[in-house]
Amino acid sequence: MKKPQLLIGLVALVALLAGPPFLKNYGIYLISYWLVFVLANMGPNLTVGYAGQKSLGHTAFFGIGAYTVAIIMKAGFSFWLGLPVAAVGCFVIGLALGFPALRVQTIYLAFATLGFNTAVWLVMRNEEWLTGGTFGINNVARPGWFGLKLDSNLRYYYFVLGVTLLMGLLLWGLVRSPWGKAFTALRDNPIRAESLGVNIQAYTLLSFAIGAVYAGVAGALFASLVQFIEPAPFTVAASIMMYLMVVVGGPGYFFGPLLGSAVGVLLPEWLRFAQAWYLFVFGSAVVVLMLWLPDGLLSIPDRIKARRLSREASAARAAAAKSIRAAA
Amino acid sequence: MSAPLLRVDGLKKSYGAILAVSGVSFEVMPGEIFGVIGPNGSGKTTLFNSVLGQITPDAGSIELNGKNITGLSPLQLNQRGVGRTFQTLQVFGKMTVRDNLIVAAQEHQGSMWSRMFAPGDSGLGARADALIDQFRIRHVADKKAGELSYGQQKLLDIAMAFMSEPDLVLLDEPCAGVNPSLVGGISTLLKDLNKSGGNGAKHRSFIVIEHNMDFVMDLCHRIMVMVEGTVMAIGTPAEIRGNKQVLDAYLGG
Numbered sequence: 122m123k124k125p126q127l128l129i130g131l132v133a134l135v136a137l138l139a140g141p142p143f144l145k146n147y148g149i150y151l152i153s154y155w156l157v158f159v160l161a162n163m164g165p166n167l168t169v170g171y172a173g174q175k176s177l178g179h180t181a182f183f184g185i186g187a188y189t190v191a192i193i194m195k196a197g198f199s200f201w202l203g204l205p206v207a208a209v210g211c212f213v214i215g216l217a218l219g220f221p222a223l224r225v226q227t228i229y230l231a232f233a234t235l236g237f238n239t240a241v242w243l244v245m246r247n248e249e250w251l252t253g254g255t256f257g258i259n260n261v262a263r264p265g266w267f268g269l270k271l272d273s274n275l276r277y278y279y280f281v282l283g284v285t286l287l288m289g290l291l292l293w294g295l296v297r298s299p300w301g302k303a304f305t306a307l308r309d310n311p312i313r314a315e316s317l318g319v320n321i322q323a324y325t326l327l328s329f330a331i332g333a334v335y336a337g338v339a340g341a342l343f344a345s346l347v348q349f350i351e352p353a354p355f356t357v358a359a360s361i362m363m364y365l366m367v368v369v370g371g372p373g374y375f376f377g378p379l380l381g382s383a384v385g386v387l388l389p390e391w392l393r394f395a396q397a398w399y400l401f402v403f404g405s406a407v408v409v410l411m412l413w414l415p416d417g418l419l420s421i422p423d424r425i426k427a428r429r430l431s432r433e434a435s436a437a438r439a440a441a442a443k444s445i446r447a448a449a
Numbered sequence: 450m451s452a453p454l455l456r457v458d459g460l461k462k463s464y465g466a467i468l469a470v471s472g473v474s475f476e477v478m479p480g481e482i483f484g485v486i487g488p489n490g491s492g493k494t495t496l497f498n499s500v501l502g503q504i505t506p507d508a509g510s511i512e513l514n515g516k517n518i519t520g521l522s523p524l525q526l527n528q529r530g531v532g533r534t535f536q537t538l539q540v541f542g543k544m545t546v547r548d549n550l551i552v553a554a555q556e557h558q559g560s561m562w563s564r565m566f567a568p569g570d571s572g573l574g575a576r577a578d579a580l581i582d583q584f585r586i587r588h589v590a591d592k593k594a595g596e597l598s599y600g601q602q603k604l605l606d607i608a609m610a611f612m613s614e615p616d617l618v619l620l621d622e623p624c625a626g627v628n629p630s631l632v633g634g635i636s637t638l639l640k641d642l643n644k645s646g647g648n649g650a651k652h653r654s655f656i657v658i659e660h661n662m663d664f665v666m667d668l669c670h671r672i673m674v675m676v677e678g679t680v681m682a683i684g685t686p687a688e689i690r691g692n693k694q695v696l697d698a699y700l701g702g
Contacts (some may be wrong), residue, residue, distance in 0.1 A: 178686060299564040299571050302544070302552040309541035316501070316535075318527040318556035376483070427596070 126131030170372030173308025186340025215333025371417030480652025542595030
């Protein structure tokens with residue numbers, strides 16, 4: 122990582138560590154909510170952004186994670202059992218959802234995963250004996266940690282921050298390893314990748330499974346954060362919103378989910394003054410962004426750099442042309 | 450005489466009623482540059498795709514180092530030391546030139562699980578640098594491949610096929626779309642790569658499809674002429690040039 126990036130990262134980390142005690146209760150809740158989505162969006166950022174698999178089913182995993190923890194806690198077991206069960210469950214189901222991607226790609230894959238999301242949502246809504254149906258599951262407790270209760274919003278915030286940082290570090294290590302290169306190769310050109318020995322089947326399945334774990338763990342944290350879950354946050358519309366957050370932030374940029382989730386979660390709060398106009402403002406902003414920045418907000422530095430390099434190259438060419446003319 | 454590196458025997462492939470390749474047999478020796486020429490539709494690409502596992506032949510067998518490789522997938526062929534380039538540019542546009550080269554060989558380094566969280570260059574930095582210098586793309590090594598000129602991308606595209614030090618490389622029109630001044634450069638590079646071999650001890654073999662006759666005649670040790678899915682002639686460049694049947698059918702006097 123370059124120096125300015127490292128500096129921005131450190132400032133952000135200090136702000137995230139030291140800032141929240143100065144916020145009101147709702148502010149802390151909102152920042153936690155944002156962090157949960159940052160963690161959740163690391164999943165589709167890997168699957169869609171790095172590996173190029175156009176999946177629209179990530180809210181299903183977010184929901185599976187949330188319901189797994191809620192159901193396990195309702196049954197009288199600990200959150201600390203629910204969390205790993207949610208992670209492993211999402212890995213397995215994510216792996217299974219990867220199989221369609223071995224046959225179909227692009228918009229067809231998007232529809233296949235959308236169908237999966239709808240099916241999962243229908244289970245949440247209709248299987249009342251398990252999920253409580255439209256009434257959902259309320260009083261999802263917050264976990265404790267060796268006698269330390271994480272009941273208060275502030276304490277839970279630090280827990281969410283810790284998990285997000287830990288899983289963020291793991292993902293950072295992964296995308297910088299040969300696996301990250303293999304995922305990118307799979308995205309950029311699967312046929313060439315296979316001819317170079319990249320096992321594209323394995324990497325496709327793993328990109329789904331690992332992405333699902335991130336969304337699932339975030340869902341587990343979400344259940345305990347909002348303490349009441351129902352099918353509404355896990356609809357197809359929510360899945361498209363999640364995809365949008367990844368695209369807005371910058372798919373395939375490690376820090377894309379930070380910005381994308383801010384746009385998806387925090388911006389609506391700041392735009393409350395616009396009230397009825399909110400969706401119009403938000404929708405217009407997305408249209409403008411897609412037209413001018415199809416690679417997301419984090420592509421701005423790259424664009425500036427590319428423009429500077431091409432300016433320098435033109436200047437060098439002009440100088441060379443002049444000296445050739447002078448010599449002739 | 451040593452054993453052939455590649456032996457293709459009685460290869461057949463039809464698409465519906467069209468017989469694209471009908472009974473093609475040939476051998477490529479270790480260290481040999483073997484050219485395949487013929488008019489459009491003569492079955493060159495179908496032959497290539499059969500050898501490379503893109504399609505499964507209807508009949509016939511393909512052996513590499515005496516082992517049957519018929520019907521293996523492109524992935525399995527790569528693991529057995531077969532490299533290739535494509536007719537059109539196939540680079541990873543959003544990765545840097547260096548990363549393009551590293552990813553081209555990293556899957557040959559240890560197991561998939563050992564590469565999880567491993568250092569990003571897989572210990573291939575020096576090998577990538579050597580190819581970057583050999584192909585004279587040092588000045589663009591840290592640029593994204595998609596930002597390079599066509600000629601630079603073509604050089605990278607070819608270099609990638611050599612990163613994993615394969616025994617046999619199939620080159621599908623390495624000069625397609627390349628300006629004449631670079632054609633000579635590519636020819637020189639391929640001759641050097643043919644002689645150098647992976648570890649210096651062995652010579653690499655190539656099969657080259659190309660329409661540029663000067664390039665083929667200059668580069669290849671032996672040439673196979675295909676017409677309508679069959680082999681019309683196999684011989685040295687001099688023999689092919691002097692073959693009346695080939696002149697009438699393809700080279701056109």
